[in-house]
Amino acid sequence: MAKLTKKQKEATSKIEKNKLYSLKDASALLKEVASAKFDESIDIAVRLGVDPRKANQMVRGVVTLPHGTGKATKxxxxxxxxxxxxxxxxxxxxxxxxxxxxxxxxxxxxxxxxxxxxxxxxxxxxxxxxxxxxxxxxxxxxxxxxxxxxxxxxxxxAGKIDFKVDKTGIVHAGIGKVSFDADKISENADEIIQTLLKLKPTAAKGTYIKSIYLSSTMGPGIPLDPKGV
CATH class of the missing domain: 3.40.50.790 (Ribosomal protein L1/L10, domain II)
Structure with missing residues (x-):
């Protein structure tokens, strides 16, 4: 496993072990633990309780982020x-x-x-x-x-993105930049989470949203409480 740099260790130490954060708290913490000298991108990773190999459990959709991605889309x-x-x-x-x-x-x-x-x-x-x-x-x-x-x-x-569950059952999406204020990060993340909830396949059994992580390009992942979304 790669050794953590001093900055990475410092960032990781700010995240409480075994704690699941609210979306609001995670969005604020994300800005604290981002330490790169450039404007890092923010990603959300949502692990779903689906089997993407089955056509009736494929999750794919589009969402317009209320505050855009912060990235110039060509x-x-x-x-x-x-x-x-x-x-x-x-x-x-x-x-x-x-x-x-x-x-x-x-x-x-x-x-x-x-x-x-x-x-x-x-x-x-x-x-x-x-x-x-x-x-x-x-x-x-x-x-x-x-x-x-x-x-x-x-x-x-204006910030419309499309997403698709990968073969491991995870949806990844870029939802902003570290320079966004915490409320904008939270609102963009909530938009994609709510869209995923509406797209739950009827064939999917058990827990649908298993885990959610927010992270910046160089920062550690911050776990969200899936029950709080």
Whole structure:
């Protein structure tokens, strides 16, 4: 196991052993234990009592964080010429079609979200091997395949994120920055927790939310009380 640095030991010592924190207290403590010289990202990890291998227990969804992620999200709009002006006006960083499809074929994936139209999805099929593993393949369920391209771009820029339970049953999501005040961190975390509660599969038995941790990029994880959410 890697040895903890002096700063990491100091941060860990501020977290009481075996204590489960309220969301409000954890959000405040998170700011105390973050010690990096840069504005660390904040992540939430929620372990669910589901079996992701079974289709009827897959948990996937989208959420618009009330205070955004604090991160500038780079958006590529793959649209037909008649939609280009609309996508650009809405704030898409890259707008076009064939030239970007070729760039992706050549290995370019320097974007966070790709938004496209139903009529273009056929052209994206062959790029599944490139886009799929990076979580960039547009999907109607997450609102990234739509005729209302402008609305989709604006929502992503405002803090809309999509999440999916991984094969170990955990949902990970970035929910802000350490520079956010504690209330904003708490409200963003609560938004994703409440969304997950609404998405509980009927096939899931037993405890649904098993554990929740908040952490910053370089900081230790802070355990939340799942019963208090």
């Amino acid at each position: 958006v590529l709009a793959l649209v037909t010429p008649d939609k280009e002006a609309e996508a650009t006006a809405a704030g898409a960083d890259y707008v076009g079609l064939d030239e970007y499809l070729q760039k992706i074929k050549d290995g370019w994936t320097d974007v966070d979200v790709i938004i496209t139209m139903p009529s273009v999805m056929g052209k994206l099929g062959p790029l599944g091997r490139v886009l799929g593993p990076r979580g960039l393949m547009p999907n109607p369920k997450t609102g990234t395949v739509t005729m209302d391209v402008a609305k989709a771009v604006q929502e992503v820029k």
